[in-house]
Amino acid sequence: MLKRTHYLALAGVGLLTLSLLNLPASLQTQVKSAIGASFLPLFGIRAAADNLLDRAGYQVLPRSTLIDNLLRLERENAELRVSTLQGADALAENQRLRSAIGAAPRGPWHLKLARVVGRDPTTWWRTIQVNLGSRDNLKPDQVVMSGAGLVGRISQAGLSHSQVALVGDAECGVAVVVKETRDLGIIKPGQTLSGDGGLVEMTLLQNCPGIMAGQVVLTSGLGGVFPAGLPVGTIVDTRNEDGNVFTTARVRLTANLNRLEEVWVLQP
Amino acid sequence: MNRFTLILLFLVTWLSVFAQTQFSGLRLWLTVPMALSPALICYAALTHGFGITVSLAVLSGLWADSLSASPLGMSVMPLFLLGFTLQLQRHLILRDQGFAQFWIGLGAGAGVPLLTLGILSLTGSQPVTGRFTFIQLLLLGLLNGIACPVLFRIFDLLHRSFDYRPLTTSSFRADRETVRGRQFRLR
Numbered sequence: 001m002l003k004r005t006h007y008l009a010l011a012g013v014g015l016l017t018l019s020l021l022n023l024p025a026s027l028q029t030q031v032k033s034a035i036g037a038s039f040l041p042l043f044g045i046r047a048a049a050d051n052l053l054d055r056a057g058y059q060v061l062p063r064s065t066l067i068d069n070l071l072r073l074e075r076e077n078a079e080l081r082v083s084t085l086q087g088a089d090a091l092a093e094n095q096r097l098r099s100a101i102g103a104a105p106r107g108p109w110h111l112k113l114a115r116v117v118g119r120d121p122t123t124w125w126r127t128i129q130v131n132l133g134s135r136d137n138l139k140p141d142q143v144v145m146s147g148a149g150l151v152g153r154i155s156q157a158g159l160s161h162s163q164v165a166l167v168g169d170a171e172c173g174v175a176v177v178v179k180e181t182r183d184l185g186i187i188k189p190g191q192t193l194s195g196d197g198g199l200v201e202m203t204l205l206q207n208c209p210g211i212m213a214g215q216v217v218l219t220s221g222l223g224g225v226f227p228a229g230l231p232v233g234t235i236v237d238t239r240n241e242d243g244n245v246f247t248t249a250r251v252r253l254t255a256n257l258n259r260l261e262e263v264w265v266l267q268p
Numbered sequence: 269m270n271r272f273t274l275i276l277l278f279l280v281t282w283l284s285v286f287a288q289t290q291f292s293g294l295r296l297w298l299t300v301p302m303a304l305s306p307a308l309i310c311y312a313a314l315t316h317g318f319g320i321t322v323s324l325a326v327l328s329g330l331w332a333d334s335l336s337a338s339p340l341g342m343s344v345m346p347l348f349l350l351g352f353t354l355q356l357q358r359h360l361i362l363r364d365q366g367f368a369q370f371w372i373g374l375g376a377g378a379g380v381p382l383l384t385l386g387i388l389s390l391t392g393s394q395p396v397t398g399r400f401t402f403i404q405l406l407l408l409g410l411l412n413g414i415a416c417p418v419l420f421r422i423f424d425l426l427h428r429s430f431d432y433r434p435l436t437t438s439s440f441r442a443d444r445e446t447v448r449g450r451q452f453r454l455r
Contacts, residue, residue, distance in 0.1 A: 005318060009322050013325075014345070020339075038331070038334075039335065042283075120289070122336050122337075122384075123300055123408075124397055124401070163337060165337065169337070170393070
């Protein structure tokens with residue numbers, strides 16, 4: 001038997017839900033950030049615990065291993081310096097050629113390192129939280145990468161934390177191109193049978209018989225969010241749909257989205 | 269119920285929402301996050317008052333949405349409806365029995381995300397779902413089914429530890445008993 005308090009509670013919670021769901025997007029983000037701020041101490045404790053564990057790990061490592069690592073990194077650093085010089089030269093040449101044909105100049109990326117501090121609490125969104133926010137000049141739609149390839153884009157930027165929609169989420173459609181055949185496609189949201197976050201589906205804009213497993217998928221630069229040429233993944237298998245009108249391919253992402261610890265935010 | 273166990277209930281709920289976003293390794297292994305809010309709402313609805321159940325459902329829904337890509341307020345209604353239904357029917361539920369706690373937790377763990385997905389689809393959002401979602405819902409149900417009796421035991425233990433102990437010795441003394449009657453009888 002429902003009492004008056006039950007009716008009042010039902011009406012109250014219903015009204016609260018409706019009013020929250022109908023808030024403007026910007027206000028909703030602000031309210032979310034305000035409520036999410038209650039977790040800041042826990043994020044802080046987690047970061048401190050990670051630091052402590054890292055330092056404890058360094059203490060345990062033998063000196064010879066550290067010296068080996070140092071030498072390896074010095075060697076890699078020297079190689080990368082040479083590559084950077086070559087890259088800078090190629091970039092300057094590219095700028096000259098672009099200006100000669102009247103195309104807009106393409107500047108180098110400015111990267112900002114962010115630490116992954118959490119994942120979405122639900123199973124139906126593919127998002128992560130990073131420890132940088134609007135006070136670090138992070139804005140929605142900025143591209144997020146790992147060392148291996150494309151990770152996603154910033155979907156919401158709070159003051160101190162931001163949400164990143166990963167490749168394969170509804171909020172992160174990616175226009176792509178197959179490197180070998182130059183066929184265009186779109187990475188669309190979808191869940192694979194195994195629930196594996198490393199596999200996404202790519203729908204090609206037409207029937208492409210030349211597409212086969214092992215080919216490399218890059219961002220095409222269409223759509224305006226992701227710059228062209230970022231590595232996305234490798235084709236695993238293909239199938240034809242809608243009477244061979246479209247080709248759909250499963251793509252294994254180069255970045256392991258299940259084990260992200262640090263990511264790079266590309267800034268203009 | 270005392271104030272300490274009440275604070276602890278809210279604290280555990282807050283921590284459980286945060287835990288849902290952590291432990292990537294365990295999440296990868298289980299394929300679902302450690303979402304224990306439904307089990308905690310079950311516990312609150314079966315042992316605490318209506319106001320506390322509603323407050324806990326609203327707060328835990330808002331906390332979960334603040335860390336999620338879901339629109340704010342999306343998780344509130346399913347958790348509230350769970351607490352509301354259990355509150356209304358709790359006189360019919362064998363709430364002290366482990367098997368009843370398990371089945372209620374299982375139903376809540378699978379039902380709350382299913383209801384949330386239903387509301388999400390009504391609002392035009394595009395959650396990433398597939399054939400594997402069904403298995404994930406079952407796993408979430410199982411997780412909450414196991415967690416529910418465990419939470420009951422832990423909170424009961426804490427409640428007993430931090431509440432006044434029941435008086436075990438009686439103040440009755442036989443030699444001080446007043447015997448009423450017409451005649452005085454020696455015992």
